Amino acid sequence: MEEQIKIIPCIYGEELSKAAKAYDHAGADAVSYYDTKITAETVKEIAKDIDIPLYAGGGIEDLEDVKKILYAGASKVCLGKSVLVDKEIVKKASDRFGKDQIIVSIDLDTQKDAAAFAKEMARLGAGELLLVTDKGYDGYAELIGQIKEVSGLPIMVSIPDAKEAVRVLKLTGAHDLAVASVDSFPVMELKHQCKAAGFAVNTFESSMSFDEFKLNSDGMLTVVTQDYKTNEVLMVAYMTKEAYEKTVETGVMTYYSRSRNELWTKGDTSGHYQYVKSLTIDCDRDTLLAKVEQVGNACHTGNYSCFFTDLVKKEYKDDNPMEVFQSVYDVIMDRKEHPKEGSYTNYLFEKGIDKILKKVGEEATEIVIAAKNPDVEEMKYEISDFLYHLMVLMAERGMTWDEVTKELIERK
Known part of the structure; x- marks a missing residue:
């Protein structure tokens, strides 16, 4: 290439x-x-x-x-x-x-x-x-x-x-x-x-023609749009060939409005544009998955996603690692910004950076000791303790998980 x-x-x-x-x-x-x-x-x-x-x-x-x-x-x-x-x-x-x-x-x-x-x-x-x-x-x-x-x-x-x-x-x-x-x-x-002029540059290029897709009865392609970082489904809309080709050409999501019978670049009226990160067609070639960076909100109601009304819901454990890390970090940050009496996290913040560093060092040592023992289950608890104290340190120094993951991505 x-x-x-x-x-x-x-x-x-x-x-x-x-x-x-x-x-x-x-x-x-x-x-x-x-x-x-x-x-x-x-x-x-x-x-x-x-x-x-x-x-x-x-x-x-x-x-x-x-x-x-x-x-x-x-x-x-x-x-x-x-x-x-x-x-x-x-x-x-x-x-x-x-x-x-x-x-x-x-x-x-x-x-x-x-x-x-x-x-x-x-x-x-x-x-x-x-x-x-x-x-x-x-x-x-x-x-x-x-x-x-x-x-x-x-x-x-x-x-x-x-x-x-x-x-x-x-x-x-x-x-x-x-x-x-x-x-x-x-x-x-x-x-x-x-x-x-003949120079190779990085523009959006579709590996398939729109004519190869299977369209619905209205002659349109169904589009499911997701947040590129969280994978949250933002909306479902439709594209004509012209809308698809404009999306590929500009890198900004453009749909076809069935109610207005016209092309619709999301954000032209509201300023809530969707910038394309990837476009993927499904196995039947009848549904497009668009991963985007959403500016503002996707929904006309003011909600970030159009899918905000629960109809049936069963409680379940969300064990996505990054969401768990972010959730714990958010609680730690909340304790820092809104101190709670009796909170161990607030105790650490009150004692300051030296106390936090001491705890991080102690917990790291505990991981080493646990790793030498026959029962590796103990490592699970020590690593959890270490990660908690590490996040307290991150919060104390104003560092976020986004910064850490971005650095890891750069190294990859």
């Missing part, structure tokens, strides 16, 4: 998280944030609500800065002026975190012998090179070719205007494109322009 070019918008301004989320919804492959006064707190705030990678740079001077930015949620760090001061930071960062997380920027206008510099960066462990210029790339085609040849690294180029994308890609043969436009731009529209 041909390697796809990533479209990476840069985010600016005071509402960084909002801008990053908007580009996530718009189909960006990653977002980039550069600030000479970059902080781990800002990176964490941006990264927590997006599903796409975050590349961060600016103000990174040493290995400790690299660690803070990556641990805060960045997928990659971009090293710039710090490399000119100490080239070994590239090797240190690459050895510690892996080359795939290290980008080195090269200013084509000012960097002397850029090809030799690129070769050295590759030797030291850079995973990708970001090329920047204020003069435009027209006079640099030959140099970029040399950089690609001697370094063997993927090349990302930065442009200030999305309108230049196709021309610059043809000129440079870049692997990735960073769009440093101050004004937002339609990412999916740009991707379709790149695709029309």
Whole structure:
């Protein structure tokens, strides 16, 4: 499969998280944030609500800065002026975190012998090179070719205007494109322009034609829409061929309204859009399962899901591990925010971080001891004690399960 070019918008301004989320919804492959006064707190705030990678740079001077930015949620760090001061930071960062997380920027206008510099960066462990210029790339085609040849690294180029994308890609043969436009731009529209020009990009492509589906008596396809994280069923609706193709093209759920006899992009009136994460057809090819990120509520009544009226219900144990963990964590957070007299959890919070850390350490030791005993059943109790105290520690330090699971997913 041909390697796809990533479209990476840069985010600016005071509402960084909002801008990053908007580009996530718009189909960006990653977002980039550069600030000479970059902080781990800002990176964490941006990264927590997006599903796409975050590349961060600016103000990174040493290995400790690299660690803070990556641990805060960045997928990659971009090293710039710090490399000119100490080239070994590239090797240190690459050895510690892996080359795939290290980008080195090269200013084509000012960097002397850029090809030799690129070769050295590759030797030291850079995973990708970001090329920047204020003069435009027209006079640099030959140099970029040399950089690609001697370094063997993927090349990302930065442009200030999305309108230049196709021309610059043809000129440079870049692997990735960073769009440093101050004004937002339609990412999916740009991707379709790149695709029309012959470049491989990540757009939604259906593996089956709508004509291969089995339609109902009205000539429509039934659609079951789910929350992509919780799998909660949000609604059931219908699609015509036009609605399906628009959904695939835009990445936003579009249905056909039988009452109004017209196409209906969910959210156009309410702002409660549904952004596609996946579309799956069932074994009979007559029902589509759409997993989406729901903005606001799916139901016109104001409920998150259209399915909120119980008709028959039997009590049962919900043993979904993540839901259990989240439920216990929520109780712990509630105790922290609304203290309850006699609560052991509140006792721990009152004693402070040292007491909580002591308990975590003790419970970890108990797991080790239990694991050495013939009866492994004891481990179950010790692990449960440990996880509880670990969640108290997480709550004390303001860390959530979403952050932990996101980190595990990145490592996978």
